[in-house]
Amino acid sequence: MADQNEKTKTDGTDEAGKAAEAATTEPQPSPLSDNGESEASRQHPWTEQSIDIPDGPIEETLSFETYPADQFEHDELGFDDDEAFDLLRSMLLQRRFENRCRQMYQRQKISGFLHLYIGQEAVSTGSVNAIRLGEDSIITAYRDHGMGLAMGIDPEDGMSELFGKRTGCSKGKGGSMHFFDHDRKMMGGHGIVGAHIPLSTGIAFAEKYQGTDNVCLCFFGDGAMHQGAFREACNLAGIYDLPIVFICENNQYAMGTAVDRAFAKPDLFKHGYNFDFPCSLASGMDVFSVNKAVGDHIESYAREGQPSMLEVRTYRYQGHSITDPADYRAEGELDERQSEDAIVRLQQYLINHDLATEDEIDALDDEVKQEVSDALDAADAADFPDEEAIYDDVYSQDDYPFIA
Template sequence: MADDKSKAQTDPADALDAPSGDGAADEEAVTESAADEATEPEGPWTRQSIDIPDGPITETVEYNTYPADRFSHDELDLADDDLMPMLRNMLLQRRFEERCRQMYQRQKISGFLHLYIGQESVSTGSVYGIRLGEDSVITAYRDHGIGLAMGMDPGVCMAELFGKKDGCSRGKGGSMHFFDASKRMFGGHAIVGAHLPLGAGVAFAHKYRGEDNVCLCFFGDGAMAQGAYREALNLAGIYDLPIVFICENNQYAMGTAVDRVQAEPDLFKHGRSFDMPCSLASGMDVFSVNRAVKDHVALARDGQPSMLEIRTYRYQGHSISDPAKYRQEGELDARKSEDAIVRLEQYIVNQGVAADSEIETLDEEIKQEVLDAIEFAENSDFPDDDAIYEHVYAQEDYPFIN
């Protein structure tokens, strides 16, 4: 795919090597580039033809699909021993957020709070498809699930929500700004669509440094209506960046259903405009997500950016204050009956890997872990007043501020 594209510049390192400066150095640079132009550079450059074919162009496109209940764990190279940790990973997100809701009602948490409940298979299935700690992840503001799935400490996360100094962003970011550079979790971003170019930048950094790592860039269905989405995918395509664009299509952007705002509601197909492989996976089955992400990560490691739509559903409102009246009657119950956590629990029992009672014990342990996280957050202090001046960008000679 990427190989037969017309490109003015294929290597990002070349892009940064462009001559700059003033005076004599500039003159030299100009002379050199004039000489370059005289001889056609070697490389895979092709010029687009101006001739129009005499007849229609027919294109056959293949989209991969990853439906629910298609994959078993052994096909995914997951051992029996991986299944309970995988369930633990999902349950931790669920139990953590159930308490977040309660803590919000008790006014321990203020500001925005967007819950991820219902979407846990997306984070867990993805994290099990990357090299944790080496590959990078970036996401939007519904970020608690992916942060916890990547192994961020629940106490540190809860402290962030409480606005306390031991929080992952020192209590100054809150719900939308989970961040842990040591785990290569690059946020947590509040402006819809704005982090997609950042994701492309992270992938660019991997490539520029010669690392064999990839970036997973998650975003919502709503972000696809933003211009930054197009800019990011285009740059990734031009530079062959090691990135997977993952659209978490939870059917709504606030109260707006996808098919009310997208002329092509099959969002995975949009990646075709950038000559990328595109796939569609079920977010109601953690194995489907895992298979899809592994396949797309393999593409990214080969320098092929791609687009993956994961169809999922959020069981809570858009934010804590949303009564979610836009849903159709019976819609929520239907989706709850497909809950990916329950699906995995049933799978584990059916495979004879663990009994119901062992799953219940695991759940109790996790509930206690979340209570411990709350205690940690309670015992942490609020940031000092002076902290308001820390980690703030200020350029002394910046114009217009005086």
């Protein structure tokens, strides 16, 4: 890992090498990098970039770490046998929850936008198990149920939110796109594509400012990377040395637009290189690959004040939202991707490694289904918010008198 992405100078002449070095100015130390107390620690404000342009081409050799599926085992990642089994529970919970959401939408218990996470469960579970829950933070976009559940939001609170009930994790004010959990540092649940990416820089900035070694994982889809917000956030993270991992959850489609139709450079992990980030590519169809990749990025980079970029390739089984039949897929595409299903893969792994029997897995599934069913009952039984609650939480002050 250590030498990943290191710039390798060309084999040209010394002179050319020096010139190349001069032309590709080393970044100045961040103003925040040493929590400097003294004037002396201040960087100088003047430029040191050369305007002497070298002869001949400037060449660089790049390397990017990869985390393919089926490469990593639970024990080497630090999971004991029970913890490995719990990974399956987390992923199953998300899938059963999301399937029930579809049904509840059709029964009009859930309204508004509904974006399901089915197929991507390894990304949330693998990532959450790589952070220090409650210290490190996660921010994501609107396909957020799975991440919320993986972080420990009670399915009752999640389903109640979707039903618009006062007991929801955002008191029925947010709905599907806005799961929040302050104490677990689940920073949302955001609806505008790419708009939450700059927030991650602020969240990470606050950790650094306060002298913690907590990090922020910022998840976004392949589509969000087109937004200027992504580029601005990466640049700020780079110049301020923020403890952040930018994780592109590439599920292959931005709404209905295939990733390779929309990017001039479809190898999304390489985009981080423009900011001198370490960049890697991981399989999102194997929870262990995700866990290993995220863990490496956190411990090797983010906690060291180095922002980085990780692309996780995954696949959503459902349409973009509940109303999307996903007609844009190729024939057989879904079947082929489902043959890589992360839940099936983990079940097979547990059986092959004698960590669970099929009966135990079936029993787990029944247990999870019951949990989701209980969540539905609870959500159904809960009350909608009081009408007066429409005025709550607009401003910090209770009974804010100026709301007309």
